[in-house]
Amino acid sequence: MGGPSGRTGRGLVVAAGALLALAGLAAVGAHVAQQADGGWFASSTERFSTPTSVLVTDEILVEEGRPGDPPTDLGELAEVRIRATPAEPGQPVFVGIGPKADVDAYLRGTAHDRMASFDLEPFAVRFDRVPGGPAPAPAAQPFWVATASGPGTQTLLWDKTRGAWSAVVMNADGSPGVDVRADVGLRFGFLLPLGVALLAAAALVAAGPSVLRRVRSANASRRE
Template identity: 35%
Template sequence: MRKVVLGLIGGLLILSGAIAMFFGALLVGVFGGDGRIDTDPVRINSTATALSSDIARIDAGLPSGFNFAEVYISATSVSGKDVFVGVGPARDVLSYLSGVPYDVVTDVSGRPGDEDSINLRRVRGEGTPPAPSAEAFWVEQSSGSGRQDISWPIKSGKYLFVVMNADGSPNVDVQATVGISAPWLFSAGLGAVIAGLVLIILGAVSLFFGFRKGKNRPELVYATPGSSVANDETAVDRPSYVANPPVTPGEAATEPAQSPPREADESAP
């Protein structure tokens, strides 16, 4: 029964350790040492006034002050115009874009840099919005010439990401990259690998003690005076030794018929 229990425990420990090492190595391999993963640059060319993400509904129940992860967005104008990148509460962003023609990016697939790999959904309108950088509802924003980057710590709520020309004019032509950073994932992955290795070692030790063979102990043989075992002169060559039988109350103990063999005392004359 002991062997079965130790074998079962050892097997479960090794299996758990292997799973922990697999997922830990996966996190380390995907996010790397800086805990960041980015998409390939993708060009988006639209005749609309703005490019928007789908509404990001985040209900993570994160404790206040805990930086679970950060989303990175960078955009570089291909047309040479100044570009704006921002993220804000969905209600405020939709109110700002109300009556304005804009495209919602619904999917990014295919080859990097290929315009046909972008799926857009047009929201119709005819208005022209004011310059986005003048609005106060953005939680993160960046505008200007060249590459513009924002990083936004993920928070619970509904948010929209927007890329547009800095002056609010139509015909947005940019090359964009999106990424996510969670530095703690690398530490978590490394910890999972180490924990998995420890579990595997413990499982191997459990299997070793569960299935190892015990040492052969000499057999204790009881003999009575005059028995064949007591009179057998070759008994000393056996892996057992002869001893007196248990003494019951009222009986006198007898001398042992034969004692276990002992090494000769070399100091004797």
């Protein structure tokens, strides 16, 4: 029989295996939930409108972690989807994401609504209005890193990279009077591989003491 230190070691191994298994099951469960929601964790679809030419988000900051920084926000590891459907059928709309500095320069002198704050429950977004004139046609601008444009529902997909970004929703010709129904989704591609890896690690931790005992027994038999 093992002494107290042996029992303590076995208890730690069991606890570590259980934690790894729970984390793995949680990751796999999150993947299943994501797939059940069409492959995305998505917000509700809401209506957004403005008499100006542009609806623009606040800064979207994606930072690269440095030693001593807090853990990376999981949201920064996700692919982003923005969907926008014009309230008026057939109205071409434009959805774009670009560097914040370039978007700010593009909007200088243009009437637009800039997101100032939002609440999730109940969902509500507050915009600050900036006066100005109509916007130049957005598709002609060279700085967008992801766009979707045309009549009907437009779906923009963006795999985040480091930097400060802004997203806009506009009429495709830059004219005033934007009216859309939109939602935002996030997709975490690492969930299933992470879950499988954690479950495999849990299995290895659980099997470790048994394998070690067999190795010790085999070595003892050879010495006899």
